[in-house]
Amino acid sequence: MKTVKQITLAARPKGMPDMSIFRFDDVALPEVKTGELQLKGRYYSVDPYMRGRMNDVKSYSPPFKLEHALEGGAVAEVVESKDPAFAPGDLVLGPYLPWATEMVVPAATVKKIDTNLAPASYFLGVLGMTGLTAYIGLLDIGKPKAGETLVVSGAAGAVGLVVGQLGKHLGLRVVGIAGSEDKIKMLKEEYGFDEALNYKTGDLSAQIAKACPDGVDIYFDNVGGDVTDAVVPHLNFFARIPLCGQIAIYNNEEPSVGPRIQPTLLTRSVLMQGFIIRNYPTRYAEGIQYLAPLVKAGKIKFTETFVEGFEKIPEAFLALFTGQNTGKMIVKV
Amino acid sequence: MKTVKQITLAARPKGMPDMSIFRFDDVALPEVKTGELQLKGRYYSVDPYMRGRMNDVKSYSPPFKLEHALEGGAVAEVVESKDPAFAPGDLVLGPYLPWATEMVVPAATVKKIDTNLAPASYFLGVLGMTGLTAYIGLLDIGKPKAGETLVVSGAAGAVGLVVGQLGKHLGLRVVGIAGSEDKIKMLKEEYGFDEALNYKTGDLSAQIAKACPDGVDIYFDNVGGDVTDAVVPHLNFFARIPLCGQIAIYNNEEPSVGPRIQPTLLTRSVLMQGFIIRNYPTRYAEGIQYLAPLVKAGKIKFTETFVEGFEKIPEAFLALFTGQNTGKMIVKV
Numbered sequence: 001m002k003t004v005k006q007i008t009l010a011a012r013p014k015g016m017p018d019m020s021i022f023r024f025d026d027v028a029l030p031e032v033k034t035g036e037l038q039l040k041g042r043y044y045s046v047d048p049y050m051r052g053r054m055n056d057v058k059s060y061s062p063p064f065k066l067e068h069a070l071e072g073g074a075v076a077e078v079v080e081s082k083d084p085a086f087a088p089g090d091l092v093l094g095p096y097l098p099w100a101t102e103m104v105v106p107a108a109t110v111k112k113i114d115t116n117l118a119p120a121s122y123f124l125g126v127l128g129m130t131g132l133t134a135y136i137g138l139l140d141i142g143k144p145k146a147g148e149t150l151v152v153s154g155a156a157g158a159v160g161l162v163v164g165q166l167g168k169h170l171g172l173r174v175v176g177i178a179g180s181e182d183k184i185k186m187l188k189e190e191y192g193f194d195e196a197l198n199y200k201t202g203d204l205s206a207q208i209a210k211a212c213p214d215g216v217d218i219y220f221d222n223v224g225g226d227v228t229d230a231v232v233p234h235l236n237f238f239a240r241i242p243l244c245g246q247i248a249i250y251n252n253e254e255p256s257v258g259p260r261i262q263p264t265l266l267t268r269s270v271l272m273q274g275f276i277i278r279n280y281p282t283r284y285a286e287g288i289q290y291l292a293p294l295v296k297a298g299k300i301k302f303t304e305t306f307v308e309g310f311e312k313i314p315e316a317f318l319a320l321f322t323g324q325n326t327g328k329m330i331v332k333v
Numbered sequence: 334m335k336t337v338k339q340i341t342l343a344a345r346p347k348g349m350p351d352m353s354i355f356r357f358d359d360v361a362l363p364e365v366k367t368g369e370l371q372l373k374g375r376y377y378s379v380d381p382y383m384r385g386r387m388n389d390v391k392s393y394s395p396p397f398k399l400e401h402a403l404e405g406g407a408v409a410e411v412v413e414s415k416d417p418a419f420a421p422g423d424l425v426l427g428p429y430l431p432w433a434t435e436m437v438v439p440a441a442t443v444k445k446i447d448t449n450l451a452p453a454s455y456f457l458g459v460l461g462m463t464g465l466t467a468y469i470g471l472l473d474i475g476k477p478k479a480g481e482t483l484v485v486s487g488a489a490g491a492v493g494l495v496v497g498q499l500g501k502h503l504g505l506r507v508v509g510i511a512g513s514e515d516k517i518k519m520l521k522e523e524y525g526f527d528e529a530l531n532y533k534t535g536d537l538s539a540q541i542a543k544a545c546p547d548g549v550d551i552y553f554d555n556v557g558g559d560v561t562d563a564v565v566p567h568l569n570f571f572a573r574i575p576l577c578g579q580i581a582i583y584n585n586e587e588p589s590v591g592p593r594i595q596p597t598l599l600t601r602s603v604l605m606q607g608f609i610i611r612n613y614p615t616r617y618a619e620g621i622q623y624l625a626p627l628v629k630a631g632k633i634k635f636t637e638t639f640v641e642g643f644e645k646i647p648e649a650f651l652a653l654f655t656g657q658n659t660g661k662m663i664v665k666v
C-alpha cells in the first residue's frame with residue numbers, strides 16, 4: 001500500500017489560527033474500487049471561509065472533523081481510474097478534496113476541466129467558486145443598474161477583484177477598499193476601479209464620502225467589522241448589500257460588537273442578504289458561460305498568488321488573514 | 334378668518350422626547366380654494382415612526398419642519414368642499430394631515446373611506462398603514478411557508494398583532510415577544526399566538542429556544558435592540574427578517590452598539606430587508622382586499638387604544654415609547 005502525506009486538523013483554533021492546529025501525517029492510500037479515481041493534487045485552493053469550518057458551530061458548511069484531513073477546492077490529475085469517463089492524465093476539479101498529496105475519491109465528486117478555456121488554476125478562481133460568488137452576489141443580490149455606485153470591501157482579494165471588474169463591465173461607478181498602497185494603486189491602474197481607498201490610512205468614512213458623491217447603491221461586503229461601519233452611513237435608499245465574507249471578524253474569540261446597522265437598513269429600505277455559492281449549484285453553468293468570454297477578452301483580469309509545495313498549504317492559508325495575497329491564493333504542487 | 338389649534342414642533346428631541354418639544358398654537362385657517370377641502374379632524378394616528386421624522390436626518394420620510402405643525406395619518410370629516418367629488422359630511426383618510434383641529438388641504442391628498450366595510454378608525458390601523466405594513470412585510474419579505482416558525486417582536490403593538498394573526502392564517506407557528514404578563518396572556522388567549530414571551534422576565538434567548546424547537550424561519554422585527562440580539566442566534570438557514578421598526582433604539586442619543594449580526598446572516602444565508610409601506614403604493618388596494626374579509630370574519634382581530642381629545646395627541650404619542658398602548662393608538666376627537 002502506498003503512503004501519502006495528509007494535513008490533519010489537530011486542534012480547533014481559538015481566535016487567529018496558527019501552525020499548531022495543523023499536523024502532517026503519513027496515511028495509507030486505499031485501493032481504487034469501481035467508480036473511484038486515484039488523484040494526485042496539483043493546485044490547492046485556500047480560502048477564508050475555511051476558517052469558519054474549523055469551528056464546531058452551525059454554518060453553511062459542516063465543520064471540519066478533528067483528527068481528519070482538512071479539505072477544500074483543488075485541481076488534481078488522474079493517476080488511476082476505475083470509472084470509464086476518466087483516464088490517467090485527465091485534470092479534474094473537486095470542491096472538497098482532502099489536503100493530501102494523493103487521494104482516492106468517488107468519480108462523481110469531481111469534474112473534468114477544459115484547459116483550452118483557461119489555465120487549470122483558474123477553475124479554482126475566476127471560473128470557479130470565486131468568479132461564481134462574484135457573479136451571483138453582484139447580479140442576483142446587488143441587482144446593479146448602470147450609473148449606480150458599487151463599493152466593494154476586500155477589493156484586492158480574489159472575489160473583490162472580479163466583483164469590481166464585473167461592476168465596471170455593467171456600467172457602475174466602482175470604489176474598492178483594500179489595506180495597502182500597493183493594492184490601491186493596482187486596483188486603479190490595472191483593474192480599472194474608479195477609486196480605491198486604503199482603510200488603514202486616514203478617515204475611511206470621509207474617504208468614502210469623497211469617492212461616492214452620489215452615495216452607495218451596492219455594498220459588496222467581503223470583510224465586515226470597522227470597514228462596514230464606515231460604509232453603512234453612506235448607503236442610499238434601496239441600497240443592496242450582498243454579504244459575502246466577514247474576514248475581519250472570523251478570528252474573534254468573543255462575538256464582535258459594533259454600531260447596530262438596523263436603524264440605517266430600516267430607514268433607507270436597504271436589503272442585506274447573506275449567501276454562499278454552494279446554494280446556487282443550478283447557476284454554475286450559466287455563470288461560467290457569462291464569465292469565460294469576459295476573461296478571454298481581458299475584460300476581467302485575474303490575479304493569483306502562487307505558493308509552491310504541498311507542505312506550504314498551512315502557511316498559505318494563514319497568510320489570508322494578514323492580507324498577504326493579491327487575488328486568488330493557490331498552492332501549486 | 335377662523336382660528337384653529339395646531340400642534341407645532343417647537344424643538345427637536347434629544348433622546349426620549351417629552352412635552353417640551355410640542356407647542357399648541359392658534360393659527361388662522363386659510364380660505365378654501367378650488368380643488369381644496371376644509372376638514373375637521375376626527376381620528377388622529379400616533380405612530381412610532383414619527384419619532385424618526387423629528388430628527389433632522391436622512392430617512393424614508395422627510396424630517397418634520399421646526400416651527401411647523403406636526404402631521405400624520407388621520408380620518409377627518411369634510412366641512413366645506415370646493416372639489417366636486419366630495420361633500421360636507423364625507424369621512425376621508427389622509428396619510429399626512431397636520432395636527433390641527435381643522436385644516437384646508439388639496440382634495441387630491443385624501444381619500445373617501447367606506448364605513449360600511451369597517452369602523453372609521455380601522456382605516457388608520459388594520460385596513461390602513463398598520464395592516465398593509467404587516468401584509469407586505471410578512472408576505473413579500475417573509476415569504477412564509479406553512480409549518481415554518483415566525484417570531485414577531487413588539488407583538489402586542491398595532492403591526493405585531495396583525496402579523497401574528499396573518500401568520501396563523503398562513504399556517505405558521507407564531508411566537509410573539511412583548512413586555513408585560515397582560516400582553517403575553519392576551520396574545521395567547523385572545524389572538525391565538527402559539528407562544529408569547531415576556532422579554533422583561535427571565536432569559537429571552539432560552540425562552541426562544543424553548544418556544545421555537547425548530548428554530549426561527551421569519552423574524553418580523555418591530556423593536557430591535559436587545560430583543561433582536563436574543564433572536565438572531567436562533568435563526569435558521571435561509572431565514573428572512575422583515576425589518577419594520579426599531580422602537581427600542583429610536584430614542585438613543587448615541588448610536589446603539591450591539592453584537593454584530595453579519596456573521597450569522599452570512600453563515601446562515603439570511604435575508605434582512607428594511608421596508609416602509611409608503612414605498613408600496615401600488616399594493617394598497619390588493620392588501621386591503623386581502624385583509625378586509627379576514628377582519629370581517631373575525632380571523633384578524635384588532636385592538637385599539639383610544640385617547641380622547643385633540644390636546645391629548647402629544648401624550649398619546651409619548652405613551653408609545655413606554656408600551657402603554659395595546660394595538661393601535663388613536664386619538665379621537
